[in-house]
Amino acid sequence: MDVDEGDTPLDRWEQRVELPLFYASLVFLAAYSVRILAHDVDVVWREIALATMLLMWFVFAADFAVRLRLSGQRLPRFLRTRWLDAVVLLLPLLRPLRLVKLYTTLQRRRDQPVLDLYVRVIVYAGLSAVLLGWAGALAVYHQERTAPGATILTFGDAVWWVCATLTTVGYGDVTPVTAWGRTVAVGLMICGLALLGAVTGSFSSWLIQVFAREDERRPPGDARPPGASS
């Protein structure tokens, strides 16, 4: 494909590995889920999950090393310009934040966007929020499950708490009480607030657009062709 001709080797690498890396992060999340949720089953499964997580992490680290090498930059400058790459290497549970990058990389291979602009923002921000929320529920459940005075006792409680937190409803009937649980919660609040704010804002813009478009289309004896109004 000749679109790629002007790209640097780093761009080509990113386009090639972005989708496999996304699958790897899904595998990482699944293995983490097994590791956390299967705490009362055979220890073998938990060890397999741990091994999978480590394997995926080595894949992420190798990708980071290749990017660093291909960029031709020294580590400090690379970290400054691509700090999100470094953050998601250290905290693979935050990899869903790379969904926008994944989207733009994938989109370059196609000719036409399949969805309306606002709908795409809703889908991608919503998907990131769901994946981050799932990772956050697992992490908080892991911290709180055995803490004294905890109110998040089951994974269902953790999911319920995550939903109330991401939507900023915040009932407070179940809340984290440990320092690490609260740290995860704060990260979740900030990421979720921004992502769901994007979902809400885009939905609002989309709705206004739908109503405004109908206004344009309505006049039946209008001179201009119907296709020109969109």
Added chain:
Amino acid sequence: MDVDEGDTPLDRWEQRVELPLFYASLVFLAAYSVRILAHDVDVVWREIALATMLLMWFVFAADFAVRLRLSGQRLPRFLRTRWLDAVVLLLPLLRPLRLVKLYTTLQRRRDQPVLDLYVRVIVYAGLSAVLLGWAGALAVYHQERTAPGATILTFGDAVWWVCATLTTVGYGDVTPVTAWGRTVAVGLMICGLALLGAVTGSFSSWLIQVFAREDERRPPGDARPPGASS
């Protein structure tokens, strides 16, 4: 009306049934209200309500079948392009989400929109939120009423909880405790967040528009033509 001439049979069908279907969904909601709220009166009324709900549901199913046939598509593809039709068939309480479709269908028959763009978005999103909130209050009340440890004990509590949830205030003085109640709550949070976000955003835009319009109108002896100032 010659506006319809270029339309497909499916479009014509939709324009003809959209308003009757909306009334049918109001009847469904009323019957559901009777079924849930009249739990201590004569059992006959509750059976009549159930029969009405089933009848309405058959009307919805028949409409879905006609749409599928008129579209000339196979079921899987039809489901993919018109998934909202399928969702509101399975969960008729979500039918208020079709209000936008209803609006655009009705609007095509008129010549002039009766309200300002932002006001229309506020009215329709607000109306959807009210209907969804009512359905959600009924569903949560039904789940929670007899649950052990429940705090939502009366229908008034359920309505109060819905209002605090949709506006994302979330006091937490009454909250659902059952798994199904919480599932309904999460659905309500997401729908309500988006709908009320649209109401808030449109109100904000409308207010800015009102203030900006006054600026334009004010200078009476101004030299420049009125149209140039926008």
Added chain:
Amino acid sequence: MDVDEGDTPLDRWEQRVELPLFYASLVFLAAYSVRILAHDVDVVWREIALATMLLMWFVFAADFAVRLRLSGQRLPRFLRTRWLDAVVLLLPLLRPLRLVKLYTTLQRRRDQPVLDLYVRVIVYAGLSAVLLGWAGALAVYHQERTAPGATILTFGDAVWWVCATLTTVGYGDVTPVTAWGRTVAVGLMICGLALLGAVTGSFSSWLIQVFAREDERRPPGDARPPGASS
């Protein structure tokens, strides 16, 4: 002033009374505050406050009658086109919602807006929110003060609850428990959500504008005159 020449008698009436009516609604609010807050002092003050409230209400009713007469419309149609006038007649505590009307009326008498568009929206929406919040705190305090099981026991609690509600923080440490208290609360949530949403949205737009304007002003050797960039 010749700006008024093209106006109808109703417009002239509105321009003349809008500001006095606003002062009257402030007097009404002050009298209501005395009536509610001074429940343990001499009964004479409370009677004076009640008399003041009734007097102000008669002023509002007289204004409504004049408007109806000047409009030349019958009552049902007048109610439909000017429902906000009727609502604020029945519930004078909602009169702060007319602030936008007051603003646009006052603005027509001046030549230049004194403040930036977004700043004006922030000021007027914020002022409306403060006045509505004060009225809501009084009304809820009046309902809850003597209710069994109430958590809003002092007026300070009511103000604290109003602030947490209008900002949608909603701690839930103090919440209304009576039916009327909760009804006021729901009205407050909706009005406050919209008004503070307008404040937040305008602040956000204003901040983006400030940052964008600096970008324009920065290039010092730019050809165009500095005044043209604003």
Added chain:
Amino acid sequence: MDVDEGDTPLDRWEQRVELPLFYASLVFLAAYSVRILAHDVDVVWREIALATMLLMWFVFAADFAVRLRLSGQRLPRFLRTRWLDAVVLLLPLLRPLRLVKLYTTLQRRRDQPVLDLYVRVIVYAGLSAVLLGWAGALAVYHQERTAPGATILTFGDAVWWVCATLTTVGYGDVTPVTAWGRTVAVGLMICGLALLGAVTGSFSSWLIQVFAREDERRPPGDARPPGASS
């Protein structure tokens, strides 16, 4: 630098001291942190912290006096046009609100903005929110620590409460109970709501921009020139 030639002496003063004043306010905040948090260590440190705070405050007061003199205005008019200067003099903990001013002052010395418009708004509003939140946590912790019936018992609780408040989640598991604590809380809600609303709104706009930009860049063999599409 000839950019400054057209500036008034007041502008030149502001450009010269804005950055040192920002460092001074950081020192003030650090000294306040030591004063509040080190309540169980040697009293000498707390005295040193107090002395530092007073010293910084004298610096702020001297700057205010110089501004007043350079403006050539009388005090009442100076207060009206530059009320934020007076507010941050009385409440130095609110100085982070001047970050926008600091930014625009610094920006005038450079030629190119280093970051995208929305990213800059996110960074500056986010930074203001963090500094204000830190100051608010200290102030509330100071008020609540020894109050009877308080739920904010440790500084960790105060930080957790600030995060839940600024994001409007508002669990209500820990809340201020004293009058001064609640006053600080209300100020924090309002400032934080506006600042985080700006962060959320800018993030939303930035995300939509990123998605829209990809649409433009994609069609490689498109006829129209690339510059015309923006």
